[in-house]
Each structure stands twice: as structure tokens, then as C-alpha cells.
Amino acid sequence: MPSATASVPPPTRTAATRNLGLLAIAGSVVLALLGLIFTAEDVDQGSSVRIMYVHVPTAWVAYLAFVFTAVCSAGHLWGKKHSLNLDRLAGASAEVGVIFMGVTLVTGSLWGRLSWGTYWQWDPRLTTTAFLFVTYIGYLAVRGLGGTQRQRAKRSAIVALFAVLEIPLVHFSVVIWRSLHQQATVLRPNGDVTMDGLMLFSLIFGVAVFTTIFAWLVLHRNRVLAMEDAMELRGIDTALAARRSEEVSS
Amino acid sequence: MSASINRTFGIAKAVASKDLRVEMRSRVMTNQILPFAAIVMVLFAFALDNDGVLQRVAPGLVWMATLFTSLVVVQRSFAVEAADSAIDALRVAGVAPQGVYLGKVAALVVQLVAFEAVLAFLALILYRVNVDAHGAVLLVTTCLLGSLGIAALAAVYGGLSIAGRGRETLLPLLLLPAVAPVLIGATRATESAFGSDGARVVEGWPWVGLLAVFGAVFLFGGTLGFGPLTDE
Amino acid sequence: MSASINRTFGIAKAVASKDLRVEMRSRVMTNQILPFAAIVMVLFAFALDNDGVLQRVAPGLVWMATLFTSLVVVQRSFAVEAADSAIDALRVAGVAPQGVYLGKVAALVVQLVAFEAVLAFLALILYRVNVDAHGAVLLVTTCLLGSLGIAALAAVYGGLSIAGRGRETLLPLLLLPAVAPVLIGATRATESAFGSDGARVVEGWPWVGLLAVFGAVFLFGGTLGFGPLTDE
Amino acid sequence: MGETSVVDVRDAVVLLGSFPALAEANVRINAGELVVVHGPNGAGKTTLLRLCAGLLPLSRGSARIMGFDIEAERSLVRASVGFLGHANGLYLDLTAGENLSFWGHVVGANREEVTAAAVRMGLNDRLLATPVARLSAGQKRRTALAVMAVRRASLWLLDEPHAGLDAAGRDEIDALLRDAVAAGATVVIASHELERSASLASRRIEVVGGRIIEQGER
Amino acid sequence: MGETSVVDVRDAVVLLGSFPALAEANVRINAGELVVVHGPNGAGKTTLLRLCAGLLPLSRGSARIMGFDIEAERSLVRASVGFLGHANGLYLDLTAGENLSFWGHVVGANREEVTAAAVRMGLNDRLLATPVARLSAGQKRRTALAVMAVRRASLWLLDEPHAGLDAAGRDEIDALLRDAVAAGATVVIASHELERSASLASRRIEVVGGRIIEQGER
Ligand code: HEM
Numbered sequence A: 001m002p003s004a005t006a007s008v009p010p011p012t013r014t015a016a017t018r019n020l021g022l023l024a025i026a027g028s029v030v031l032a033l034l035g036l037i038f039t040a041e042d043v044d045q046g047s048s049v050r051i052m053y054v055h056v057p058t059a060w061v062a063y064l065a066f067v068f069t070a071v072c073s074a075g076h077l078w079g080k081k082h083s084l085n086l087d088r089l090a091g092a093s094a095e096v097g098v099i100f101m102g103v104t105l106v107t108g109s110l111w112g113r114l115s116w117g118t119y120w121q122w123d124p125r126l127t128t129t130a131f132l133f134v135t136y137i138g139y140l141a142v143r144g145l146g147g148t149q150r151q152r153a154k155r156s157a158i159v160a161l162f163a164v165l166e167i168p169l170v171h172f173s174v175v176i177w178r179s180l181h182q183q184a185t186v187l188r189p190n191g192d193v194t195m196d197g198l199m200l201f202s203l204i205f206g207v208a209v210f211t212t213i214f215a216w217l218v219l220h221r222n223r224v225l226a227m228e229d230a231m232e233l234r235g236i237d238t239a240l241a242a243r244r245s246e247e248v249s250s
Numbered sequence B, C: 001m002s003a004s005i006n007r008t009f010g011i012a013k014a015v016a017s018k019d020l021r022v023e024m025r026s027r028v029m030t031n032q033i034l035p036f037a038a039i040v041m042v043l044f045a046f047a048l049d050n051d052g053v054l055q056r057v058a059p060g061l062v063w064m065a066t067l068f069t070s071l072v073v074v075q076r077s078f079a080v081e082a083a084d085s086a087i088d089a090l091r092v093a094g095v096a097p098q099g100v101y102l103g104k105v106a107a108l109v110v111q112l113v114a115f116e117a118v119l120a121f122l123a124l125i126l127y128r129v130n131v132d133a134h135g136a137v138l139l140v141t142t143c144l145l146g147s148l149g150i151a152a153l154a155a156v157y158g159g160l161s162i163a164g165r166g167r168e169t170l171l172p173l174l175l176l177p178a179v180a181p182v183l184i185g186a187t188r189a190t191e192s193a194f195g196s197d198g199a200r201v202v203e204g205w206p207w208v209g210l211l212a213v214f215g216a217v218f219l220f221g222g223t224l225g226f227g228p229l230t231d232e
Numbered sequence D, E: 001m002g003e004t005s006v007v008d009v010r011d012a013v014v015l016l017g018s019f020p021a022l023a024e025a026n027v028r029i030n031a032g033e034l035v036v037v038h039g040p041n042g043a044g045k046t047t048l049l050r051l052c053a054g055l056l057p058l059s060r061g062s063a064r065i066m067g068f069d070i071e072a073e074r075s076l077v078r079a080s081v082g083f084l085g086h087a088n089g090l091y092l093d094l095t096a097g098e099n100l101s102f103w104g105h106v107v108g109a110n111r112e113e114v115t116a117a118a119v120r121m122g123l124n125d126r127l128l129a130t131p132v133a134r135l136s137a138g139q140k141r142r143t144a145l146a147v148m149a150v151r152r153a154s155l156w157l158l159d160e161p162h163a164g165l166d167a168a169g170r171d172e173i174d175a176l177l178r179d180a181v182a183a184g185a186t187v188v189i190a191s192h193e194l195e196r197s198a199s200l201a202s203r204r205i206e207v208v209g210g211r212i213i214e215q216g217e218r
């Protein structure tokens, strides 16, 4: 049943992926212009508010990545074929998510230094974010446990479904525990948005740009993972040959 | 269906009583973990006396110790399965993994609650915490639900971590961040029960609600996930 | 005499490097104890932020964690000997027990010092402790001598604990009271190094002297006592 | 033939780490056989038994046990086999009696069956009340075999069941296995004891270097 | 006769817990003998070997090993015997090679001797580089026996040395033990394999119920 050859997805050198990459680059440039030049300074925070255009989108896209991981994992577990490709997509998405979450942490710390005078506060939002980050490092460690690809897929899919439950906790941490961190300003429960028009636009534009970057990275990473899996399967032949020659020689 | 559920609970009972019996024989909890926790509490009492800090720290300390204990106990509980490869026999017996999981959780909860009882009692004496009748009810509920949440999650990841040599290292990495909310909720509820920092008892109940939700979600997820996670 | 001393040190070296290699393979320290200690420190920071308590508690926390770690590590270090009865082979090989003891202590000290380095570093960051050059020297000396004292005692009791089944449970009971003076001395010296509560660095050195005395006494006693205690 | 195959392993590759402990092995065993697996140390006997018990993942090839696919229907496979490895699978802190009655509870055997199995393997009341950790090597193995007898599996997989047993114990095992076959079970044992297993088994399988080099006639 | 007795156990009682695993046992073994200890499971074979290795306290009676009193001169006794029990005494996280070279360091054997022992027990480079935990049962036993060979003890005490070994391995052990005797050592093994040990040993000791019921002629 487990087949000897992994299905390697189509090459990434297609027009679609290339355009996606170009779009990501162009978008980044526009976002930089918007963030650094066109948007106004904040009344209280001055220029440091510009960190927001990276900080908030990376946080949200990291959420998106983790949710995507969970969706792919569910698809793997409950799908008829138990597709390994979905498992690799889940892994790729989690890797990119961890990187984005790392960017959130770093930009948040820098911002904190500017607005609170310290890199780190033991604040619920910050702490839960750090835990979410650690959880997905744990998820990646589970992926690296070894065993066959099916074992890896099943194990990590279950862990992913547990891990995704932490996201609401991070999001609502500011509500549950009194927090220093910015309360929800955009995604408020009551739907009001309190933000200057261009700032809001830039923020949403940033989210779009980082989502494009995310998609582009996941496509490539997924392909690399598929090739690694294929290499691993090919390694079995080498190992079999080695064992045969050992038995002959001894 | 109901027969199979009965069977699952039968297995859970067998596994739980086996685990508790092993613990009674080895006495790791009573002779090893409890004294250590007690000494930590005494040392804290020395280090932080004379300034209300103590009462404030007490709840956090109790729950931190519980978390740590759950790690040790769950690791031991699966080490016992692995020692003479009993786990292979269990896997092959066609035993419902849900039964094994629920049994492990039950044994773990019993041990954790016993541990917390001693610790809470120590806190009352050492840190001069006062608990009234309402507070006591809150405290007991918190202990039960908090332990359930921790145990439900610890047993899942404990099962994952024995699946191969060297995997023990995963347990804290996976468990600690996931269980942190339970820890915080339980600590806040205990603060209310202890009246630390002027917290009132009624403030504790919403946290208990949160603990109940966590406990239920983890137990449900664990019952579903334990089998696939450990069946390799 | 000198030949036999050389031989003892040769064995100590073999045992120490074997222990460290086993640890490197199993990575219990790096993947299991360290993350746990780190998260405890993080949670403490979370629980006790905003009120100078943190800096005051930090030294005690570091040493309490070290003590706990020494327990786990020494237990593992003898569990490794007991797992496949390697200890029987060692006993029968006519190996000088002094060599085994010194080797175990050395491996333990290396692991504890590595652990403390990480913890102290974390304390510096998380708890915003400041250490100047003199403080750093004091800190390093304290870590070395404090670890030596703990390790020298822990190895004796560790040996005792494998001499029979179920005795591991005795370990903390025996170890904790004996090691308390080391713990207090090391904590005080670290407080001086950290400048907690306005302590000055020079105030730390007398404590270091005490640690040196304890370390020497425990090491000497252990070297003499380890053989008779474990040879049954 | 296909229907009666209790074990049907085809071109199976099992990787332990990156080492192919089974390297394209082919085994077929019919219902009611008592088969012995021979081969040098490290040949893959244990791996073959563990694979058939559903304890190892298959990297390539296929394996059907009692008609169930070992990957897709693992839990059905596991429910119908009994496995005893090199280790005894006992709880060392519990007494032999407690171990037996735990398994009795788990598999739903009644008290008489448990007692009968203990008596059959020569475990007297003193031994039943002794923690397994304190039993002698052979007494531990006897306890493990009593547990197997309680299990009443339809496919018995035993890794060196005679190891550590005295002469009388070896005969008892042989009788136990013959009875199991008479009651309709299939038995596969790995063994290094050529003479004893030749008289016991109906067929011999020879494993070398992760492949089956001889299967005897069926 | 008194001077050449390597093992001289008289009326020895050894209590495990409160159970007399040896109940007034008398054994005498001379230098250069290769003796096999037989007996049913739980008879006290392992206990006898462990007593002679200085690993168990004597409750009553006396025991002299290589002329040293087992209670008063325990460390001298231990230094001159080599012991292999039911367990292999290996560090499971270390590779077979690392285990061997650890023992080489401890007993002061040089690298050639260590390599020779490994080769003799059929451990190739791949096995030497594999962690012991991953070796097959027989490969572990081979490693343990290679360690014994490195030890060069004057009294070898082996508990079922053949357990888990394949046919070739059993012959290798027999040769190893014969060589040890030829080099002046005394060898005592416990075994359940009557035929094999009859051809190997110069004398047979029969233990039943903690007492020696037959010692053969010396
Ligand atoms: C290390 C420090 C920080 C971390 C880990 C962090 C983390 C996060 C995360 C995870 C989010 C997404 C929240 C959600 O929508 O669920 C977020 C949003 C946000 N953060 Fe931070 N943050 C940090 C520091 C800061 C600082 C210093 C500021 C500004 C003073 C800030 C301002 C914001 C704002 C305005 C949002 C958008 C809020 C919303 O609309 O929901 N953050 N941060």
C-alpha cells in the first residue's frame, strides 16, 4: 500500500508561482512606502507606530498559518486517502507560521522598548504569544521524531489539532486577563473600527502582502519537503542493497 | 455500543487500579515528590516571610508544584509500561486505547488531588492562609477540575513520548505551554479561595468555569487522540 | 600508592566521560530539565512581575532549581547503572569505588554548572538583574563550589539508593536536609552577586568560604564512605 | 489457499532507524500450523514477529494477518494476536498473581481460567504472592507464558518462549503450544533450539539477513 | 585440596528478603575446572553465582573465593572474579564499541585486546557503532560476552551464557570458555541446556531447593 515513489508536486517554476513571487515583492515595496512615508505619525506613539504594519500582519498571518496547518491535518486524518501531501502542507505552513510568529515577537519587543521602555513585560498577550510559539516548535519537533512518513503524518496531525486550540487564548488573553498590550482595535467583538483611514488601509494591505508571502513560501517549502520524502524512500533501496552486500561478504 | 462502553470503562478501571497499586508499592509520590514539595514550601516561607508576599505566592506555588508532579508521575506511569515492554502486550491485547487513556487519567487525577490536598494544607499552616466554608468548596472544585485538565493533557503527551526511546524530552516541551492556561486559571481560582491580595471567593467561580471547559475539551480530545497517537 | 591513585583517577575519568556521553545521547538535561526550569522561571516572572520581589527571589529560585536538577540527574545517573545491571559488573570488576564516586561527582558538577549558567543567564534577562565584573567572578565561584557541594552529597546518596529496590525513594529525604546549608550559602552568595535587596558583592565572599568548606568536607567524606555504603 | 493464510507477508521491508531489519521478506502461514522461525542473531526473527503483531510499521510491501491488512486494519490485527517478546511484558512492582489478574480483567477471563493458567505454568501460591521483580528468570518467563495462556489469542507469536526455562518448563510450554494448536490457534515461535523445535513444529522458516531463505513445505 | 579450592562454600544460607534462596549449600570447585550448575527454576543457581561474585551477603555458613573470605575480604574477591548475570550489564545508550572501550579503560586492557574480543564474538563495525538498545537480543549477549573476555578474570561466573545466542554463537562461547580454562581460569556456568553443557563441562553440580544435591566427582 505505501507506494515506493512519493508524488512530487509540479515544479515551482510555473508562471503562477513566479507571478505570486513578483506580487509579494511588489507588495512589500508598496507596503514599505505606505508604512514609512505615506501614513501619519501616531498622536501618542510618534513614528514608532510604523512597526505596526509588520507586527500586526505577521501575527495574523501566523494565526492563519496555524489554522491552515490544522485544516490540512484534519484533511489528512479524515480524508479517505490519508494524503501525505496534506501532511507536508501542514508542516510547511507551520514552519512559516513559526517564522512569522517569531517576527511578531521581535517587532513587538522592539516596539515595547519604544513605547513601554522595556523589551519584555510579563503580560498575558506577550506570554501567551510566547507559549504559542513554543507549542509550534514542539509540533515541529514531533514531526522530526522519525519513523515512517505515515507515522509522522498521523502523530503530527493530532498534535496540530491540539495546538490550534491555543490561538483563541492568545487572541482573547487581553480580555480574559487585564493586559498592558493593545486591546483589540481592529478585530473587535462589537465590530467598530477606531483607526485613521489610511492607517487602516495600510494595515489591511500589509495583511494581504504577508498572506501572499506566506502562500509563496509554503508552495516552495512544500515542494522541498516532498522531495525530501521522495529521497527518503529512495534511501530504502540503498539500505536494502547495503544489507544484501553485507550478508554476502560476511 | 453500550457493551463496548462498559468494556472500555472496565479496562479503565483495571488500568487505574493497577497504576495506583504500582504507585503504592513504589511510594515515589509519598517518599520523594511530597517531601520535596514540602521543603520547597518551607524554604519559601523562610525566604519570603514578613511581607504578605507569601500569601500571594502560595496559590501559584501549589499549582506549579502540581504541574511538576504531573510531569514526574505521568512519566513514571508510562515508564512502568515501558520497563518490561508491558506496553507491547497492552497494544497487542486489542485493548481499547480509550480505556487505557481514561484509566491513566483517573490514576493521575487521584494522585494529583492527594498531592494538592497536602500542599494546600501546608499552605494553610505555613503561610497563615485562611479559608472559609465557601472558599473550601471553591478550593476543592478547583483542585478537581485543575487536576483533570492537567492529567487529561499529560496522559496524551505522555503516551506520545514513550512511543520511542529518547522521546521523553518532548513531554515538557509539548505539555507546558498547552497547560499554562489551566495553571493560570487554577492559580487565580485558588487565589480567590485563599483570599490572596484581597480577592473574593465569588471572583473564583468564573475561573472554575474556564477550568471545566479546558478539562472537558482536553479529556474529549485525549480520548479521541490517544489511540492514534500511541498505536505505532 | 601513587600508582593506585593514578588508577583511581583513570577510573574516575572513564566513569565521568561515560556518564557525560550517556547524557549527551539521552539529552534529558537539555531537552527536559532545562526547558522545565526555564518555564518555571518564566511563569514566576509572569506571576510576580512589577514588584521588586522577582529580583529578590531569583537567587533562591536558581539554587532550588539546581538542587532539584541534581536530584534528577543523580537519580538518572545511577538508574543508568542499574538498568541492565551494569552496576554489578562494575562492582565485580574490582574497580576502586573511590574512582566511581569521583567520576560520578565530576560528571554531575559539569552538568550542574552548565545548568546554572543557563539559569543565571535567564535570570539576568527575565528578571532584569544586573551583574558587574566583580559580581560575575563571585557568581562563577559560587556556582562551582555550590555545585561541588551538592554533587558530592548527591552522589553518595545516589549510590545508596540503588543498593536496593525502592531505596531511591530515600534519596530526597536524606539529601535535602543535609544539603540545606549549601543551598543557603549559595543563595546568599548569589544574592550578593545579583545585588538583590541591595546586597553588596563583598558580602558574598564569606559565604563562598563556607561553600568551599562544605564542598571539601562532603567530597572527602564521600570518597571514604561511598565504597562501604554501596558494597553489599 | 489464500483464504486460510493466517500470515501473508509479501516483499515486506521494515526499517528500524534506517536499517532494513526485514529486507523484502515473504512468509505465508496457514491456519493451524505450528511454525518455528530460525536464523542467526540479528537476522530479523524478532522483527518478523513484531511486524505480524502489528507493532512495527511496514515501509514497503504488504502484510495481512488473519485476513486483515496490517496497516489499514491494525487494531483488528492486534486484537486477534498474542505476542510475547524477549521481554516478559510484566509489571515488575506487582506480584505474579496481580499481573495475572490484571490481564484477566483486561481480556475478560474469569478467575478459574486465570488460576488454571498459573497452575499449568507451575506457579504456586508463594510465587503468585511475590513481586515479579524478585522472581528468578525462569519464574518470570513462566508468569509471562501464563499471561499468554490467559489471552486465548488466535495467532500466538512467541519470541524464544523456552528462554530461561528448566527442562520441565520447556516440556510444559511445548504441551501448551500443542494444546493451543489443537484448539484451533496458529502458533509461530522464534527459537535457537534446533532439536527441540524440530520435534515441536510442523514447519521451519529460515531467516537470514532480513529475508526468508527457506520456508519448508506446507 | 584446601589450597587449590577456588570456590569453597560451606553450609551457606543466603536470604533474599526473608526467603532462603540458598539453604545450607555446600560447593567446592578446584582451580582449572569448568563446572556447570543445573537445577529447576528458582532452585538457587543465580543466587549461588552472585554469592560467589561477592554480590550477596551471607546469612550463615562460610564462603571462600580464591582463598579470600567473602565477607571479610569482599573487595579482594570481587577484584578476581568476572560475573555475567541474566542481564547483560551494558549501558544501553552507548554503542557496543563504547561499552567495550569503557571496560577496556576500567580494567586497563589495551585497544588490541578490546578489538580482538569484539571480533571473536562476531561484532562487526556496524554493530560496534550501534547503540546497545538497538541491538538484537543475541547481539547484546555477544557484546556482554566480549566484555567478559576483555576482563580476563581468574574465576568466571556466567549465568546462562548461551541464552539468546544462535548455534554459531554457542560454539564460539564454548571455545571462549575452553580457552579461558586453558589459560588457567576457573569457569562456573549456570545452564538449562543439559546436552550442550554435558559436552562442555568437566563436572556438573545440581541445585534443588537452595541445596546442592549432587556435585559429581572431582
Ligand atoms: C513582545 C511584545 C509583543 C508581542 C509578543 C505582541 C503580540 C501580538 C499579537 C500576537 C497580536 C495579534 C493579536 C490578535 O489579534 O489576536 C498583536 C496585535 C497587536 N499588537 Fe502586539 N505584541 C507585542 C508588543 C506590542 C506593543 C509594544 C504594541 C504597541 C504599543 C503592540 C500593539 C499591537 C497592536 C496595535 C495590535 C493589533 C491589535 C488588534 O487590533 O487586535 N504590540 N500583538
Ligand SMILES: Nc1ncnc2c1ncn2[C@@H]1O[C@H](COP(=O)(O)OP(=O)(O)OP(=O)(O)O)[C@@H](O)[C@H]1O
Residues within 6 Å of the ligand: D016, D017, D018, D019, D020, D021, D039, D040, D041, D042, D043, D044, D045, D046, D047, D048, E130, E134, E135, E136, E137, E138, E139, E164, E166
Ligand atoms: N536503529 C537501528 N539502527 C541500526 N540497526 C538496527 C537498528 N535497530 C535494529 N537494528 C538491527 O536490526 C536487526 C534486528 O534484528 P532482530 O532483532 O529482528 O534479530 P533477531 O533475528 O531477533 O536476532 P536474535 O536472535 O539476536 O534475537 C539487528 O541486526 C539490529 O542490529
Ligand SMILES: Nc1ncnc2c1ncn2[C@@H]1O[C@H](COP(=O)(O)OP(=O)(O)OP(=O)(O)O)[C@@H](O)[C@H]1O
Residues within 6 Å of the ligand: D127, D130, D134, D135, D136, D137, D138, D139, D164, D166, E016, E017, E018, E019, E020, E021, E039, E040, E041, E042, E043, E044, E045, E046, E047, E048
Ligand atoms: N524477596 C524475595 N521474597 C521471596 N522470594 C524471593 C525473594 N527474592 C528471591 N526469591 C526467590 O528466591 C529464588 C531465587 O532463585 P534464583 O534466582 O537463584 O533461581 P535460579 O536457580 O537462578 O532460577 P532460574 O533457573 O529461573 O534462573 C526464587 O525462588 C525466588 O522466587
Ligand SMILES: [Mg+2]
Residues within 6 Å of the ligand: D045, D046, D047, D086, D159, E136, E137, E138
Ligand atoms: Mg530476537
Ligand SMILES: [Mg+2]
Residues within 6 Å of the ligand: D136, D137, D138, E045, E046, E047, E086, E159
Ligand atoms: Mg537464574
